[in-house]
Amino acid sequence: MGKRKLPFGYTIENGDVKAAPNESDCVMWMYITYHAGASLKEIASELNVRAKVHYDADKSWNKNMVDRILQDQRYSGDAPYPEIVPEALYHAVQHQRVERRGISKQTEAQKMIRILGGGKAEEALEANILAAMNHLISNPDAVQPPDSKPPDHTRHFRTQRELEAVMNLQPIDEERAAQLILARAEASYEMIDDDEYETERLRRIFRQAEPIEELSAELLRKTVACISVEIKRVTLTLKNNQTIEVSDEA
Numbered sequence: 660m661g662k663r664k665l666p667f668g669y670t671i672e673n674g675d676v677k678a679a680p681n682e683s684d685c686v687m688w689m690y691i692t693y694h695a696g697a698s699l700k701e702i703a704s705e706l707n708v709r710a711k712v713h714y715d716a717d718k719s720w721n722k723n724m725v726d727r728i729l730q731d732q733r734y735s736g737d738a739p740y741p742e743i744v745p746e747a748l749y750h751a752v753q754h755q756r757v758e759r760r761g762i763s764k765q766t767e768a769q770k771m772i773r774i775l776g777g778g779k780a781e782e783a784l785e786a787n788i789l790a791a792m793n794h795l796i797s798n799p800d801a802v803q804p805p806d807s808k809p810p811d812h813t814r815h816f817r818t819q820r821e822l823e824a825v826m827n828l829q830p831i832d833e834e835r836a837a838q839l840i841l842a843r844a845e846a847s848y849e850m851i852d853d854d855e856y857e858t859e860r861l862r863r864i865f866r867q868a869e870p871i872e873e874l875s876a877e878l879l880r881k882t883v884a885c886i887s888v889e890i891k892r893v894t895l896t897l898k899n900n901q902t903i904e905v906s907d908e909a
Contacts, residue, residue, distance in 0.1 A: 666733055667714050668743050676739050681712050683743045686734055689725060690744045690752055699725045729756065768874035775879065777886035777893070787893045787905040788886070789874050795882075795903075799865040804858045805900050818843045857899035 665671065668686040670679040685706070692702055699722035706720040714724040728734070735749035736742030765773075769780035777784060795801055822839040825832055861882055868878060887894045895903045 666731060666740070667728060668734065669740060676741065678741055678743050685710055685712050686728055686743050689728055690734075690748055693725075693729055694748060694752055694755065698722075699729075726756075766874075767876035768879060771876040771879045772874075772886060775883055775886040777888055784888060784893060785874055788879075788895065789871065791893075791895055791903055791905050792874065792878060792882075793870050795861075795865045796868045796870055799862045802858055802861045802865065802897065802899065803901055804855050805902075855899075857897075858901070861897060861899055 665676065668679055668682040669676050670682075671677070689702055689706075692705075693699070697705075702725045703720040703722050706725070710720065714720060714728075718724075729752055732749070733740040734742070734744040735746045765780065769785070772778075772780040772784070772788065777788075818839055822836065822843060825836050825839060864878070864881055871878070882897055884896045884898045884900070886896075891906055893905045895905070897903065
């Protein structure tokens with residue numbers, strides 16, 4: 660091996676390359692932790708807090724150090740280096756590294772599709788969602804509240820009758836009239852269904868929007884509650900609970 664520096668995790672014993680106990684345990688922990696979902700930065704931060712070994716003696720851990728270890732095939736048993744990380748785990752981590760780089764290159768709209776439950780934003784999926792958004796921008800009145808139970812008008816009518824009686828009685832009890840006016844306003848507000856309120860809000864958003872050539876993450880965030888994908892069909896659930904289906908066959 661000459662004077663060439665050994666990879667972190669290895670040492671020389673009697674002329675042979677061996678796994679260094681503390682360092683090799685640290686390498687294995689990095690692979691397991693990354694595979695479980697931790698980021699490079701999170702792993703480096705944890706190492707700086709807990710680890711008793713360092714990649715470079717006079718330097719703190721950073722994400723570049725961690726990444727170099729996670730991509731080094733020698734840890735899976737590449738002669739003359741003994742295996743520290745099982746080959747299956749090594750390849751699983753390489754797959755994750757590639758996949759995570761792909762995620763980081765996603766547009767904000769593609770990330771929002773994933774957040775809303777649509778999974779990976781394939782070209783056909785984006786096209787379907789874009790078509791649905793442009794349809795609603797062109798036809799805001801297509802936003803409709805789903806079927807819901809009719810509101811209860813009892814309190815509103817009762818308060819209105821009582822207010823009329825107070826107003827017709829001279830002299831007018833102004834304090835009582837003010838209380839009843841407030842109570843009537845509260846009763847009117849209670850009759851507004853949440854879905855109806857959201858429907859009006861969504862219509863305003865779509866009326867103010869211009870037709871789009873690319874998906875807008877902000878428009879999706881403001882208007883869509885979730886996205887579900889089945890074979891050749893995409894279902895958007897708007898924030899008023901209205902569902903819109905878009906099919907490749909349509």
